[in-house]
Amino acid sequence: MKLSHRRSAWRILAATAVSWAALALPSAWAETVRYNVVAGGENVGWMVVDREQDEVRIDYHVDNNGRGPKHKEHLVLDAQGYPTLWTIDGTSLFGGAINERFERTGDRVRWTSQADSGEAPVSAGRLYVANDASPWSLALYANALSDAPQQTLDVAPGGRITLTEVRRLPLKGGTVNAVVYRLTGLNLAPSYLLLDDKGDLIGGLGGLIREDLAEEEPALRRLQAELETQRIREIQSRFAQAFDAPVRFRNVRIFQPETGDLSPLSEVTVFGDRIATILPETGGPRRADVYEIDGEGGTLVPGLHDMHAHNNTQSGLNYLLAGVTSTRDMGNDNARLIDLIGEIERGELPGPRIVRNGMLEGRSPYSVRTGFLADTLEEALEAVRWYADHGYWQLKIYNSLHPEWVAPVAAEAHRLGLGVTGHVPAFVTPDQALASGYDEISHINQLMLGWLLEPGEDSRTPLRLTAMARGATLDMDSERVQRTIRTMVEQKSALDVTAVTLETLMMSRAGEIPPMAAAFIDNMPIGYQRYRRRAFVDINTPEADAAYRGGFQKILETIKRLHDAGVTLLPGTDDTLGLTVHREMELFTLAGLTPAEALTASTLTPERYMGRDQDLGSIARGKMADFFLVPGDPTQDINAIRAIRLVMKGGAAYQPAEIYPEMGIRPFASGVTIHAPAQPTKRTETADTPSALFGPEGLEGHYH
CATH class of the missing domain: 2.30.40.10 (Urease, subunit C, domain 1)
Known part of the structure; x- marks a missing residue:
């Protein structure tokens, strides 16, 4: 039953003086529903939804790879299921503060979010699309759209969203009737969700599932991949010439x-x-x-490269339209990536040429659930062997791999013909990682943390990002810095730069267009525009603002120092948009490289590095x-x-x-x-x- 129908029923019952207690049906009017947030087959968070009459309260908490949104929401809904009040308080992915407010009074709607603030007549958009909402919002939008003409609505603060029924799906042996819907207009890619026959949220395809249906999550994740594949195949068949x-x-x-x-x-x-x-x-x-x-x-x-990608079905189209014809995948669902490459190579899906790197993580409270997660050294070594047997090009080590495992894991990778790259594990310095067998380091912050962190500080936490503000006072001529640069030159080590990722995190400010998106944001859907106008870390004082700005300038200076020393710089984004590859190249020029040098770094240099320059x-x-x-x-x-x-x-x-x-x-x-x-x-x-x-x-x- 739609929420609006529940409230109408409540008013009818109240009017006939039937008491709540006499009904003996409190679950219909006051209930708590719990959801699991899943990544890599493991629970990494929760969503708890408390509903009573016209009010909804949500506790949303995700902790995956040391980060994730954590906030509480309060909604008051009218008889048709539209919010008249919506507040969201907490923190976003990397800890940026959220204090979002929406209110409808009379014939006006008003809102304030990280991205923007404003007001409009109700006629311009009665339904508000929140900037930092939990996945429960998808059910809210879907229920509102179910009664709209052509299941399409203009929304505040702008844009139009559309609901499409995709398929009906029995769950739990046929005891639960689910309907899969696709929501478009919220962002670049559609959102998929499941509602039961009462209109209540079962989950979102790809990581959210009602607690009592947890065993269905793997199948639903596969369903999402299937649906997205069908959608992109249709675009490929229409437009690829x-x-x-x-x-x-x-x-x-x-x-x-x-x-x-x-x-x-x-x-x-x-x-x-x-x-x-x-x-x-x-x-x-x-x-x-x-x-x-x-x-x-x-x-x-020549086709551009993203040397730090995490490819998916949608990203292939994004990359090609941005001129990116090759990527290096730096960690993924291993089985899905192999299938995706096959679909691209057969011409069934659009996408770049993909070089596979396999991610290896160690178990800790901060572990990422991508690739292989090893509890023992032997499991780590077996993962290396699996990657070698399946034709991967490099091994990517991640934050929580135990320091004492780095050298034997790197040695096994080299024995089997794999290169070694990755994050610098916690409590290991870049110099130690290079001495233990790293051929390359992923992310310029992972390199610079060796100059900024004190012994014992834990880089598995968001500190690996927030500590970059310390770079504002870094002495680039210090022995600590120069020793690392000398080591990279002597060992012919490369750096997978991803400067655009650091710029996004360090230079984004709430309500402002971030520099990384300034050249293309006006061309994007309203949902993407609002998403980008936010702060990703907590920057709440002029001093913090100055430190992050100064720290990012040191990143640019580091790029130039490494380039001048002859270190191979590999442009990457850690993103799937494609357009951010252009900004990565632009940042190379802001660091002091010429446009031609930035173009070479994004075309021929990666192919020489990967030994494919005879063909590409x-x-x-x-x-x-x-x-x-x-x-x-x-x-x-x-x-x-x-x-x-x-x-x-x-x-x-x-x-x-x-x-x-x-x-x-x-x-x-x-x-x-x-x-x-x-x-x-x-x-x-x-x-x-x-x-x-x-x-x-x-x-x-x-x-x-």
Whole structure:
């Protein structure tokens, strides 16, 4: 039963003077429902919902990997289930303060949140979408939408949300009838939830489940993956363009990462999934036997890399539309990642080329539940062997791995041909990690904590982020700093930078557009815009504000010092948006690298690092056709990479201007016109195929 129906029933009963006690049905009017929050198959939090008549009180608490939202909510609902009062108090993911208020009085609604404050007439949006709500809010929205025309509503503070019934699903041997719904318009990706036949929340697909149905959570998580896969497959089938003849890009310049220059105006022809020819632009007429695209003097840029990704079904589309054609996955659901890569490689789903790194964590109160969680050294070593047997490229060590395990785990990884990267475990310094076998360090803060933490301080907690404010007073010429840089140079160690992640955490302020999103936030859905206008850590004094700003400037200075010393810098985001890869490159330039150096670091450098530069990383004859087209010159202004007109990955073309509206995003550039050949040719096993053109193993026998 919908909440509004319950309240109506209560008023009818009250009017007939039937006493509450005489009803003997208190659970219908006052009840407590408990939910588990699940990650990696383990409970990492709870949600407790107390409901009585028109009031709802919620206690939401998540503690996963030393972080998570923790807050309490109070709602007063009207007879139709809309909130007239909604307060949320507590902390967000990394400890930022939440004091959100919504109230409806008369014909006005007013709100204050981390992101914004304002008021509007009720007619502009009677339903308020909260900025920091618990998952219970999904049921609130769904019940309101169930009575709305076309199950769509305009909402405050802006935007429109839509409810779609996906399927009916019996649970617990058929004793519970669940309905799966999809909510769109809240953010970039849809939200999935389950309601019972009374309209009450059962859970959200992917981590929340009513306590009495806990055994259903693994199956529901798989269902979420299935539903999202179906949705993205449909987008892939509609918008990914394959070609049955060569594709010629005319009137383009090519970014050449080896030199940092642009080529003269050129013609680039792609056949199948490889670049067939690169010739000087002749200005001649269109050819009748090829697909042809006029680049109008724009620039072809090799596909970008995100060297710190956690791929999922949705992220593949995000990456491609941002020109990111390769990622390195730094920890995931191992089985799902292998399946996802197969679906992408078969062309069933859009997505980048994915290099797999396997995450290894040790058991502690702060453990992350991704990859393998080891209770003993032998379990840790077995995890390393599993990753090696399944073709992973590197091992990623995480915060809670026991310090004494680092050296034997790294040695086993090296014995089996795996590289070693990761966080620096708690109570271990970066210098010690490098001496124990690390080839690379993940995140610039994990490197700099070795200069900022005191012995005994625990980096498994949010201190690994908040301590970066101490960097404001760091002496970059101190022996402590210089020793680490010398070690990295001597050992040829790399740094997976993820500066954009640190900027998000250190430079975001409540109610302000964060620098990391300034270039694209106005193009995004209202839910994403509000999510970004928040503080992720508690910055409540001018002194704290100055410390975080000064600390981030030291991060930029560290990037430049490492670059000048010759340390390999790998751009990454620890995000799934794709667009943040552009900001990571921009931060490289703010640190002092030239735009061309930032472009090289994001194209050819990762492929050389991973040993794939014979096939990828630059635009050259015989290489894979992974590149994108922009109208400007990114060697002069790195922001030119944001205006992407077309992306090609392995010979399939995507036009962001066509696809972004499907995701609620306003495109950043217009698309291109693709002129089809007058007489299409079909690919057959003749002398025109790539294998015949380039030899049995590719060009000069080196490509495969």
